[in-house]
Amino acid sequence: IDDVNGNSRDGIHTACMAGSWMSVVYGFAGFSDYGGKFSFNPQIPSSWKKLKFSLALKGSILDVTLTHDAAEYSLRKESAGVSLRHRNVEFTLGAGEKKTFGLAPKLKALLFDLDGVITNTAELHYRAWKEMADREGLIFNQEINKKLLGISREASLAVILEANKVVWSKEKREKACYEKNERYKELISSLGKDDILPGIENLLKEAYDQGISCALASSSKNAPAIIKALGLEKYFECSLSKPLDFSAGIKAKPQPDIFLNAAESAGVWYTDCLGIEDARSGVCAIKSAGIKACGIKSSGDDVSAADIIFDSTKDLSLEKLKKLFC
Known part of the structure; x- marks a missing residue:
């Protein structure tokens, strides 16, 4: 350690140093110890080649090495076993054991x-909504129908009502959605x-x-x-x-x-x-x-x-x- 900038005459700011360490380990390595469970979701910057650090976990020493292609977790020989989670995979390491996970994205x-x-089924949806609209005296056409792409039944009814500038009670909206869905289910059978x-x-x-x-x-x-x-x-x-x-x-x-x-x-x-x-x-x-x-x-x-x-x-x-x- 050297006082490169000549600014440590009155001591070093250990809290700042700890914050930097946490930003690396809890940030880029994606480490979490919430609830006493240890997990990692690493995403290191593109300009970095490698990130390596050690953690003391319940008396065990874990060495972590991260590159863009892989994450390696290694438990030292003098350590007791520890349970870990890499992204969505849970695993356990015994003394002296290590496990490596690929980080390069792969279609799975x-x-x-x-x-x-x-x-x-757009036509089936259209028929079911059209029948409901006709019963209620509402305008419903293909232009309105286009606005229903990819949204829920309740949101779809809201679009139809807004297009007709009418407001329904919660009970009537729920009834209309139910009836439309029942008719749609009948059409699905075909x-x-x-x-x-x-x-x-x-x-x-x-x-x-x-x-x-x-x-x-x-x-x-x-x-x-x-x-x-x-x-x-x-x-x-x-x-x-x-x-x-x-x-x-x-x-x-x-x-x-x-x-x-x-x-x-x-x-x-x-x-x-x-x-x-x-x-x-x-x-x-x-x-x-x-x-x-x-x-x-x-x-x-x-x-x-x-x-x-x-x-x-x-x-x-x-x-x-x-x-x-x-």
Whole structure:
């Protein structure tokens, strides 16, 4: 240690030094000791080659080495065993053991929007909303319908009511949403294999064969019923076994919640995922989640913010998607 700037005559500011250390370890290394549980989510700056430090954890000494490609956790020989978590993977190290995790992003999961990506139930939605609007004497047309892309049932009704400059009570809104959904579910029963959009089943099969997980990222409460009607259950087991619970505070698109939840259901860290969307709000949700985005232009919505764009689902290619991670 040397007094390079000649400013330590009255001592050194240890609190400042501790703050710098914390910014590196708790910040760039993503260390957390909340609740006595030790976890890491490393993201070191592009200008750094390596970050290396040691931690004393409950009497054990852990050496951590981070590069852009890997994270290595090594427990010294004189240490007792310690339980750790690297991103979403829990593991235990014994004395003298080490474990290495790759940090370079790799495509491990595809997160699919439903409407306009896997199938097109827009016409079914339109028919159900149109019948409701006609009963209530409301104007509802394709122009209004375009504004319903990628948003929830309740938000869709709000758009329709606003377009008609009418206000309904909470009870009437809930009744209208319920009746629309019941009619929509009746229409869903008519779906079959022929309603899967071109190229989607081949993409699902290819991903399945290569061990790449697939998960649904849809706000539709009817998504499980639609997937079953299309005969695609085996590709989306993780989503069907744990459907979205909006009562838990999950926010609709363009907020990132739905895509982050889909990544979690697939058991894959978000940086190793790719989301596929045909709506602007969906692409915004993907990007807000820090996930790579694939945009489908077939709906006519603006998907220009996506990392890769296809004119139609029939043009989707797993090899092209994987190149985003090279």
